Amino acid sequence: MKIVAQVKLIPEAEQAAALSATLRTVNDLACWVSEVAFALGVQREYELRKHTYAGLKARGLGAQAAQHVIKKVCDAYTTLHANIRAGNLGKPKSKRRIKAESKPVRFRPDAAQPYDDRCLSWQYDQQTVSLWTMAGRLKNVRFVCSADALKTLREYRKGEADLIERDGAYYLIATCDVPETEQYEPNGFLGVDLGIANIATTSTGYQAAGRGLNRYRRRQLALRAKLQKRGTKSAKRRLKERSRREQRHVKNTNHVIAKTIVTEAERTSSGISLEDLNGIRQRVRLRKPQRVALHSWAFAQLGGFIVYKARRAGVPLVFVDPAYTSQTCAECSHVDRRNRVDQGLFICRACGVVAHADRNASHNLAARGVAVWNAGRESRVPATHNGVSGRRSQPSSQLGATSKPGPLGPGQVD
Template structure:
């Protein structure tokens, strides 16, 4: 939370380093993206002449080289389409560009923390500025004090400055679980557990539809004010979905920790390529942040020491959790499950979560070390 004068210096610093990063990117692109050492030989003197400190100049060069490394990794993975696609050709035909407010890395030589006073001393193009106040929660401050490691990134977003610090938090030692909680992920119900917890997706669906309608309405106007409003709303839906997923993940992990259970999750990688849907349903599927929710559950479970396993989700929605009978007709509709073998009636997602819990226990037992004493 800098005052007016330090804020102006920080804003000027970000714009200066990113303008110079764009220049370094053009040099790298013209020379075939050389290695960092060779790129430094072509650009370091110019960056120093432009007023950057030694560490800041090194970070600008490294930031550019890392951006090209990421680009090439995405090209190899096919994330930018086929070799002849317009998106891929466009990405390969011009240098990587940096936004004026893009992140700039700071190491301990450029940035020092005073945790008790909650201030930082930070390098800028106008000189080093001391006693710049920062705010965070009490828990975040404790994590920052105990586990901060490596660099921190300075960014500006909507006129507010953020320092994103890297903290290396050790994982808790996992305990021996007394059973597993199965988590069935879905769209109508975001998450359903075998213990009875159910996170409905109705509210999130209404929010997405409303945001979609508002964006379409603003995009038709083509006015400056409409574009400004679109920019303001650009990250609102993302933040709302992320917050919802954090709440769901924390609830599931807390329940598992309280009952000394493990967590069994479905392995849903590649679901967007496997599933065939009608056009009206594709927007719903592709805006479904199931991977983000699964990632939140995984990292929160590691921090709490909760055992977690991934299981094959095949036929979990068609299998009866009571008798094990598998039949496509068992799943009557989205919410109703009636077993053709034993006649049990259950909620479809709840039945699936029990199947996932059973598979989780089987995977855990198969992966445990043998308790049989060694042969003398």
């Protein structure tokens, strides 16, 4: 399993100047390579190297740095074409899609630059790195990180690391290949209902209320609007200081919630049943005042945190279809739109059970998780006769009983 570890560089003044000049130079050259690729219609790495490698070397890049710049451009065009095929940039002939297809990809001056082991070396005991720059090799550049991140880097770092600049600070984002813990056989499933009023509600009783986070977001939105309206130099400075503060707060909140859910599942030897919410922003139609809350909802980030923490802990996890889980009674399975009285109240019109709406939905998700897990470990191959020996093949139920299930992706049933 691949995860990333982030360390913050603490360069001296001369080292910081060299890092800044390097990032701006390689991204400026990446824009030039992108223009060549666009003009010639050549976006494969081997072909593009023929047209740009010599020019990059003549402009002062080392061999490895030149290769990384070319590969970065090719990856950018691969991502662009994938987004176009997926419809993320609109339909054919839409303004957004025409704009994306009619000009070469551009790179920000502070965009990430990849480094491999030939361009970057780590000294974990001294907590320093040595890396290539346009001014030569920089040695003894100090870095700081948490003790857990340092342990992960020391034991599992593998592959490239990205150098980025963010608000005047420099970071290295390193890839670590962490072995997954073997999954256990779950004793039931823990259903997780995601929402805005309640960020996460589990079938075991845990509920992460969203009241505080929503209040924090409204306060940040009002403050940004006030500073933008003022428009003075000091207001712009305050806006820059506060940039990404809300993002960091939400990320930390999601980490805490995800860790709590995975720990509870591991303690009870349960699996985790998550909603497959892909495309929900395109499916849902809301009034204008509600759109800010919907598009600020970081459900994908929370789901991603739960997935990777579960894989590290060996907790089985499945994705299930969330359709009608908020309208279905967990006791009698009666489905009625009127069962959901309001945001927090569920009253079944068939059996009369009264429950918290999100708690009821989490129990439905837990039941669907069991069904998906059991379906995933049963073979779908029908029983047939063996034409050579004349013996009947082993029944599919027996075949499924001997196979060990693996984690399922969103919407997969196997």
